[in-house]
Structures are given as structure tokens and as C-alpha cells.
Amino acid sequence: MAKQTSSPSTKRSLQNDAPVAGRSTSSVPVNQPVSEPPSSKTLSRVPRQLGSGVSIASSSAPSPDDSQWARPIDHVAFRPRASATIAGMLTIFLAIWFSSLTSDSPTAIIVVAAASCFLVGTITIVHNLLRWENAESVYEKERSAAEIWHSKFLRLYSQWERTTSVLSHMTDGIIMLSPELNIVLINEAARHLLALPSDRTYLGRKFSEIIRIPEIIRAVKQTDADSTAAGINVEIVDGHTVRPIAVRINPMGTIDRPHMLLVLNDETERQRLEAIRREFIANVSHELKTPLAAIKGYAETVELAIEDDPEAAIHFISQIDDQCRRLEALIADMMKLARAQSGPDTLRIRSIDLHEIIRQAMNTFLPVAAAKEIELSVTRQASTDDDTEKSRCMVTGDEEALLTITQNLVSNAIRHTPQNGQIAIHCYPDDKGVVLAVEDNGVGIAPEYQERIFERFYRVENTRKTHDGGTGIGLSIVKNLVRALNGNIQVISSPGQGARFEVWLPSPST
Structure with missing residues (x-):
């Protein structure tokens, strides 16, 4: 009896079909590509820290490094075609038997046997080629499906990262x-x-x-x-x-x-702003109420005294006029403050000679300073070339805003400088811009109050007069306008030693 032997390829095929201990034996149908989504069992369900500040307790975020999602199929096992082998062996047997019947020559029998073996081998090779072509087709389908899922997985992971980044920030x-x-x-x-x-x-x-x-x-x-x-x-x-x-x-x-x-x-910041708004409304109401009450009282007095004491009536009419001017100044300053707080959008920025602004302010306040016997002067840094841009103290700003800044600083200095005092206005360039300084030898400001003097309606008790004729928002206007012009302001002062307000402004070359 002929002994049947298995070829090495057949052994490998049979080994691949047999279950292996300790390894999964599930197989994929050869003619059906994998198209199922990744099972939720592959995702660990434990809390995980995501991003830099987000914790989430759900299926763990997928990782683009999980190669199991896109792992190519290295080998597809096929069962051997036993029928082809049996048919080949039967063909050889029949060919040799038929030759022995028709010919007595051993050579003819050998030739027939060799031809039959060649035919069986050719059939086997063709069969194997067709089988591996089918395997390659399955492999390509599996790889294409894996690439699709891997692409979807990467998009999901990218969306996950963006979401956690938004939450953490x-x-x-x-x-x-x-x-x-x-x-x-x-x-x-x-x-x-x-x-x-x-x-x-x-x-x-x-x-x-x-x-x-x-x-x-x-x-x-x-x-x-x-x-x-x-x-x-x-x-x-x-x-x-x-x-x-x-x-x-x-x-x-x-x-x-x-x-x-x-x-x-x-809600901390919102409540702080709400408190500032309420305080501002209360202060404005108080500032408006005071002159209105005075006007009403003077008007009633004038009505009574106009026949009996005309001179007193004229005096009260003068007081009414003063209070009306105070109201007008307060309303004007509030409009300036609103403009200053709106930022640079309402400003017309261009190159301006700051000395021209100072000259206009001097023309306005020289009579006021003379009435209090205060010396008001301007100092200018010496320069070898008066035609240079630096010697002219050119700044980048809005003309009306710069005039308001200068006038408010000079007016503040006059109100808080005693009789026979001195006020000096300085203008000089530095390495990055131009400095405008207004210096007086008045009552000065204690260090603990120097930050608050720029608040609306804030007045320093004891050191600066409560009823000085100001509206209480002049320095707040200055600070907001300086900020809108991309500058900065500081105050240098000590009680009894006067005060120096320095404003830095950018120059056209900055």
C-alpha cells in the first residue's frame, strides 16, 4: 500500500488551522473584510486625567499608538484541498496502469509516469497561485478597512484632545x-x-x-x-x-x-464693578445736589431781598452764577471722563508739539495764578539745535486730550498751592518718548493716598482742601486719557513738600 506523505506547505496549513493553547482561536472569514467598529471592551473604563486640568470618568480616551486597530493581516490560513491531491494521485496511478496494458516497454511506462507527475504538479502550482491571489485580495481588503478605522480613530482622538483642552483652559x-x-x-x-x-x-x-x-x-x-x-x-x-x-x-x-x-x-469682578457704578452714581448725585440746593436757596433769597436790599440781591445772583458755572464744569468733566474711558477710538492721533499745548494752558491759567500770587513758569531742556524734533517735544497724541491733561494738572496744582507758591511746568524728551511734568510746592500728598487720588470724586482729607472748587474727577480724566494715548502717569510727593505729576507720552519715533 502506498504511504501518503504531507508536504511542508500542507503541514503549515494544518498547523494554522489547529487551535493553540493560550492563544485566541477566532478567525476572520476569508471572503469578508472586517468592517465592525472597535468593541467597547477594548477600552478600559477607569477614571483618567486628561489635558492639564480636566478629569473625566468614562471610557478612556483612545490613543493613536494603539496599533491593534491598524495591524495588517500577516497570514490567512486556508484548508488544503484534499480532493485535488487525491485526483492527482489517481491520475498518476491510472496513467501508469493504462501504459502497462498497452505497452511492454519500461521506458514508455516511465515517460507516462513522468508526464503524469508533471501534469499533477502543474495543476497544484496553478491551484496554489489562485489560492494566494485570493489571500492577497483578502489581505488588501482587511488592510483598507483597518486604515479607514485608524483614520476615524485619529479624528476622534483629535476631537477629544481639543475638547479637553478647551475645558482645562x-x-x-x-x-x-x-x-x-x-x-x-x-x-x-x-x-x-x-x-x-x-x-x-x-x-x-x-x-x-x-x-x-x-x-x-x-x-x-x-x-x-x-x-x-x-x-x-x-x-x-x-x-x-x-x-x-x-x-x-x-x-x-x-x-x-x-x-x-x-x-x-x-462674580468677584462683576460685583466690584457694580459697587463702583453705585458709588459713581451716588457721588454724581451728591455733586449735582450741592450746587442745585445752593442755587435754589440763593434764588429764594433774591426774591425776598430784591426790593428791600438790592445790593444783597446782586450778591446772591452772583452766587447763583458761580453755582451754575460749577454745574457746567461738572457736566463738562463728566463728558470728558466718558470720552477718556472710551479708549483711543474717539481720539484723532497725530504728531503734536507739546510746547504749543503748554503755551495754550499757560494763557488760560496765568490770570488765575496771578490772582493767588502764585508764580507759574515753564522750563525747557536746553538743546544745541532748536529745530530738532526732540527739542520741540513732539509727541503722538490727540490735541484736545493733551490740552485737557495739561490744564487739569495745572488747575490741580493751583488749587493745592498756597499764596506766594510756585508751580513749574517741565517738558523734556527721554530715550523712549517725552515727559510732561507739573510740579508745585503745595501741601503734598501722603504715600498711602497717592494711588487713590486718581479715583473719581476721591479727595484726600486734611492734606488737601475738601471744598477747593474742583469737580473731583479731574485727575481721573487725566489718568484715563494718558492710558488711551499709550502713556503712563506717576506722582512723586511727600506731605508738606509739594507734589510732582509726571506724564510719559510716546514720541513719533517710538
């Missing part, structure tokens, strides 16, 4: 709760606003265990019960700081799996 706090009210997402801003330690893990924990603020807990439970948005304001104590927080609670997700989103806003 938000100034508003974001907290997401699961239907069981467990924390599934919290960003760094939320931890900061709620004064939570950043080195602890909060994902997967009950919200009420982490946020021990009764108002927030009640609002969350109410939103969970009726699925309606809610908003509350709370105060968080962080050490010695009390931080006002606005909390907005919104239901989200599907009806059967509702989630909840909490958005936290720091």
Missing part, C-alpha cells in the same frame, strides 16, 4: 454629574472656585460628599427631581477670602439617562 468651572449624581467630569477652574484640593481624585464619588454647600446640594436635587434648570448664588470661603459664585444647573442627556451640568462663574 476655561475660566468658568464645569462639573458633570451622572444620573446617580456621581462626578464624571470636573475641570481645574471648578476645583479652584470651590476651594477643592487639586491633588485629590473626585471622579466617581458622590457629589454631596465633595461639595458640602447646602444651597448647591438642594438645587441639584431639585433639578434632578423636576428636570428644570436652576440658578443660585453662593459665597465660598477660601482661607480669609470670601468668593461670590454664581452656579447654573442644567439637565442634559437623554430621558432615560439624564446627566446634569453645573457651570460656576466667579
